Amino acid sequence: MNATRPTTRTAPARARRGFTITEGLICVTVLLVAVSAALPGFSAARENRRLEGAAAQLETDLQLTRSLAVAQNRTMRFEIGRDEHGTCYVVHSGSAGDCSCAPQGAVCRPGVVAHRHQHYGADTAVAVQANVGSMVFDPLKGTVTPTATIRVEGPRTSIRQVVNVMGRIRSCSPDGTVPGYKAC
Numbered sequence: 001m002n003a004t005r006p007t008t009r010t011a012p013a014r015a016r017r018g019f020t021i022t023e024g025l026i027c028v029t030v031l032l033v034a035v036s037a038a039l040p041g042f043s044a045a046r047e048n049r050r051l052e053g054a055a056a057q058l059e060t061d062l063q064l065t066r067s068l069a070v071a072q073n074r075t076m077r078f079e080i081g082r083d084e085h086g087t088c089y090v091v092h093s094g095s096a097g098d099c100s101c102a103p104q105g106a107v108c109r110p111g112v113v114a115h116r117h118q119h120y121g122a123d124t125a126v127a128v129q130a131n132v133g134s135m136v137f138d139p140l141k142g143t144v145t146p147t148a149t150i151r152v153e154g155p156r157t158s159i160r161q162v163v164n165v166m167g168r169i170r171s172c173s174p175d176g177t178v179p180g181y182k183a184c
Contacts, residue, residue, distance in 0.1 A: 047125060047154050048178055054126045055152040055159040058089070059169050061116050065091045066144070066167040068115055069137035076115070079134040080150065087128045091116040096134045127153045135163065142167055160184055 019027075062078060068091070069076040080089045081101040088101035094112030101107075103121060106114035120126045130150040137144050143165055150161040157177045162170045162184075176183030 044156075047156065050125055051152060051154040051157065051159055051178065052180070054120070054128075055161060055171060057118060058128065058150060058152055058161055059171065061089065061091060061118065062161070062163060062167070062169055064116060065135075066137050066142055069139045070142050073139045075139060076137045077134050078137065078144075080128060080130045080132070082129075084122070086119060086121040086124065088117065088119040089128060090114055125154055129153060137167060 065076050065078045072093075074093060077092055077094065077096065077098075078089060079092065079096065079099055081087070083101060085101075085103050090099040090101060090106045090108075092099045092106065092108060092112055092114045094109060098112045099106050099108040099114055101117070101119055103119055105119075106117040108114050118128075120128060128150060130148055132146055132148045135144050135146065135148055144163055144167045145165070147165055148163045150163065151174075152159045152161065158174055159178055159181060160172050160174055162172070164170070171181055172184030173181035174184055
């Protein structure tokens with residue numbers, strides 16, 4: 001006699017899925033701590049990138065001024081200004097003081113051509129300062145008079161652009177805190 005025993009089937013154990021609220025809160029807390037530790041570094045990096053971009057643009061515009069003087073066979077001027085709206089520079093074909101800065105663009109006397117203008121508003125984190133008001137680029141030799149040191153300044157650091165008599169530019173960081181620039 002084959003007696004069969006009644007089998008009782010048990011339901012398979014249900015697989016546990018998802019997270020509990022406690023596990024979710026722990027993950028969020030760890031994520032917030034990591035983000036809050038990284039934020040000050042992002043702020044400094046953003047400031048450095050803005051400063052580096054302004055310094056690179058300044059160097060490019062100085063080279064443009066020299067190139068325009070030679071290509072057009074006429075004296076070109078790189079003029080640096082400051083007013084209540086901020087700081088700026090203008091590349092133009094006139095004499096000292098023939099062009100001034102405005103947030104909307106360069107304002108020049110009649111007959112003077114402004115080739116390039118860059119304005120940094122008082123509310124931005126970048127300013128341009130120099131030890132001269134303007135520099136003249138000679139069309140025959142490509143030289144610049146006078147030589148200058150131009151500072152691109154941010155809230156915490158700056159980059160110096162040193163322009164020699166041949167119109168060549170050397171960049172450095174006065175306090176050595178901008179990565180990629182030698183200390184000066």
